[in-house]
Amino acid sequence: MNPATDGNAYLDIDDLSIVLKHLPSQRLLRSVGLHVKPGEVRGLVGESGAGKSMIGKTIFDILPRAVEIVEGKVTLGGEDLLALPESARRRVIARTSALIPQDPLTALNPVRRIESQITDRLTKILGFSKADARERARTLLDEVHIRDPERVLKAYPHQLSGGMRQRVLIAAAFAAEPKLIVADEPTTALDVTVQKQILRLIAEMQARHQTALLFVTHDLGVVAKICQNVTVLYGGMVVEDTDVKALFANPRHAYTRALIAATPRYDCPEESLVPVPVAVIEATRAEIAAADTAWRAGR
Numbered sequence: 001m002n003p004a005t006d007g008n009a010y011l012d013i014d015d016l017s018i019v020l021k022h023l024p025s026q027r028l029l030r031s032v033g034l035h036v037k038p039g040e041v042r043g044l045v046g047e048s049g050a051g052k053s054m055i056g057k058t059i060f061d062i063l064p065r066a067v068e069i070v071e072g073k074v075t076l077g078g079e080d081l082l083a084l085p086e087s088a089r090r091r092v093i094a095r096t097s098a099l100i101p102q103d104p105l106t107a108l109n110p111v112r113r114i115e116s117q118i119t120d121r122l123t124k125i126l127g128f129s130k131a132d133a134r135e136r137a138r139t140l141l142d143e144v145h146i147r148d149p150e151r152v153l154k155a156y157p158h159q160l161s162g163g164m165r166q167r168v169l170i171a172a173a174f175a176a177e178p179k180l181i182v183a184d185e186p187t188t189a190l191d192v193t194v195q196k197q198i199l200r201l202i203a204e205m206q207a208r209h210q211t212a213l214l215f216v217t218h219d220l221g222v223v224a225k226i227c228q229n230v231t232v233l234y235g236g237m238v239v240e241d242t243d244v245k246a247l248f249a250n251p252r253h254a255y256t257r258a259l260i261a262a263t264p265r266y267d268c269p270e271e272s273l274v275p276v277p278v279a280v281i282e283a284t285r286a287e288i289a290a291a292d293t294a295w296r297a298g299r
């Protein structure tokens with residue numbers, strides 16, 4: 001299943017295939033199509049190894065050296081990223097896109113104060129003066145409900161809790177008014193109670209700024225809470241691309257149906273969970289093998 005290019009999307013990924021350089025017949029992403037419109041929240045769901053991070057790394061041009069893009073197109077706001085020279089590509093990405101990472105501690109520089117970690121993007125990318133950047137950073141910390149912004153701006157990352165650090169990173173991500181934000185499992189490293197607050201905060205910030213948001217997660221419960229549309233990946237292949245209501249009411253692919261049955265429901269915690277059946281995995285793998293055979297034959 002490979003959704004067609006959407007003329008209204010801000011991020012357009014079409015037919016993206018990535019292979020291991022030393023094993024070019026081995027695809028890690030298989031003709032992936034993914035589109036996110038301005039103001040849209042799209043979930044990107046898949047279990048570990050499905051290729052979610054590979055898609056994020058493609059968008060930010062930080063793919064590992066061991067892999068290469070052999071096919072496809074990635075367009076950000078109409079700019080064909082893969083056709084641009086590296087420096088121009090990096091500029092487009094920096095001006096238009098931001099990442100909310102999984103682990104707030106490793107994402108922040110431990111020896112720099114919070115202030116410069118937020119204002120850097122504003123002075124370097126948007127040409128803000130230091131004073132204007134500081135004022136904007138303060139406003140952003142208000143927006144992410146940090147009560148004592150002056151203290152936090154002066155603090156080093158280790159002086160803040162995990163939840164506070166993630167609030168700072170959310171503020172930093174929205175600082176330069178990006179058109180696209182990729183949130184890469186942004187609540188995984190946090191306590192359960194903090195997870196809910198951070199999820200609510202990301203949804204609130206996205207609605208206020210009307211950013212296109214690609215929310216990467218393995219948790220369908222999170223998708224149900226904050227996404228409008230969803231792309232389900234298995235083995236580097238898109239198996240489902242639909243709106244969230246249809247995902248739960250009428251999942252198309254057997255793997256998606258199995259994934260839904262395997263997801264705990266907060267409204268019926270007593271319901272027993274059904275692991276994804278082996279037959280579904282085998283059928284999906286056969287589908288992937290057939291797609292790979294057709295792809296190789298077409299090259």
Ligand SMILES: Nc1ncnc2c1ncn2[C@@H]1O[C@H](COP(=O)(O)OP(=O)(O)OP(=O)(O)O)[C@@H](O)[C@H]1O
Pocket residue numbers: 020028046047048049050051052053054055064066067218
């Ligand atoms: N640096 C790398 N070199 C070679 N292969 C890699 C590298 N990083 C990831 N892969 C492979 O690419 C595939 C997709 O991995 P990816 O990290 O994108 O999955 P994921 O869905 O993000 O998983 P997770 O939820 O565990 O982060 C996997 O088969 C993985 O083994």
